[in-house]
Amino acid sequence: MSCVEFIIPSFKVTMTANKVLILLVMLAAATHAHENKCDATQNTSLCSVSPGGSVYIQVMTNASGHQVLCKKQLPLGPINVFILKREKLTIQYEPFRDRTEFFINNGTFKISNMERNDSGHYIIEAFDPDGVLVRNVKVHLDVQGKY
Ligand SMILES: *[C@@H]1O[C@H](CO)[C@@H](O)[C@H](O)[C@H]1NC(C)=O
Ligand SMILES: *[C@@H]1O[C@H](CO)[C@@H](O)[C@H](O)[C@H]1NC(C)=O
Ligand SMILES: *[C@@H]1O[C@H](CO)[C@@H](O)[C@H](O)[C@H]1NC(C)=O
Ligand SMILES: *[C@@H]1O[C@H](CO)[C@@H](O)[C@H](O)[C@H]1NC(C)=O
Numbered sequence: 001m002s003c004v005e006f007i008i009p010s011f012k013v014t015m016t017a018n019k020v021l022i023l024l025v026m027l028a029a030a031t032h033a034h035e036n037k038c039d040a041t042q043n044t045s046l047c048s049v050s051p052g053g054s055v056y057i058q059v060m061t062n063a064s065g066h067q068v069l070c071k072k073q074l075p076l077g078p079i080n081v082f083i084l085k086r087e088k089l090t091i092q093y094e095p096f097r098d099r100t101e102f103f104i105n106n107g108t109f110k111i112s113n114m115e116r117n118d119s120g121h122y123i124i125e126a127f128d129p130d131g132v133l134v135r136n137v138k139v140h141l142d143v144q145g146k147y
Contacts (some may be wrong), residue, residue, distance in 0.1 A: 005140050023056060035054055035056070036048065036050075036055045036060070037055060037056045038051045038055055038056065038057045038059070038139065039058050039125070040057050040058060040137045040139050041059065041060060041135075041137075043137050044137065044139075044140075047141050048109070048142045048143075049141065049142070050114070050117075050144075050145040051113065051114060051116055051143055051145060053114050055110070055111050055141065056108050056109070057108065057109050057110075057112060057124075058106065058107055058108040059108070059124050059126055059135055060107035060134070060135055061107055062104075062105065062106065062107055063104045063105075063106075063107040063126065064104055065128070065129040066084070066107075066125070066127060066129065066134070067083070067127040068084040068102070068109075068124065068125070068126045068127075069084075069124070069125045069126075069129075070083075070109070070122060070123070070124045071122065071123045071124075071125075072093065072120055072122050072123075073120060073121040074120075078123060080092040081096055081122070082100055082109075082132065084102050084104070087104055093113070095117075095118070096111065099113050100112075103111075107126075109134070114141075115143060116143050117143075118132065118141060118143050119140060119142055119144070120141060121140055121141075122138070122139045122140075123136075123137070123138055124136075124137045124139060
């Protein structure tokens, strides 16, 4: 395994490339503690957010003309969170009202003021103008941290 050495003024740390990557990810996360971007163009993704922060979840590059449905997996089954239809966003799940936006031009939605109880599994489905399912992604939101 390759090793990288860091010389820090008073002491010297040796770590594996893996740990360096984790450190870089942590630094990146710390820099954007309140503005988390999450790429959900893959079918499954994990987004970590700090309480009070915002999360941007990009579902596709352009959602114009598309219908997008977001559901949250609850113990009794999935519940509708929002639906984007004819370029209009309708929030169906009360806790997300007044803090959810959908930017159609870049297929990204933003949820502000994240709380720990927003953690969980979400299912996002997108249909093109012909009604064909073009995205079916699962996003695991993890809201925790010291904020
Ligand atoms: C999370 O908790 C807050 C405050 O207790 C409450 O207002 C909100 O509706 C809850 N959200 C969910 C998703 O249950
Ligand atoms: C998104 O797609 C629509 C319809 O195809 C197009 O008119 C618009 O210019 C696109 N927007 C961007 C930002 O690419
Ligand atoms: C999408 O557009 C919004 C509003 O202009 C912007 O805040 C956000 O950063 C954009 N996201 C991406 C992934 O380009
Ligand atoms: C991702 O989802 C799309 C649409 O449901 C599907 O066509 C594709 O095969 C999936 N890709 C992977 C890697 O599972």
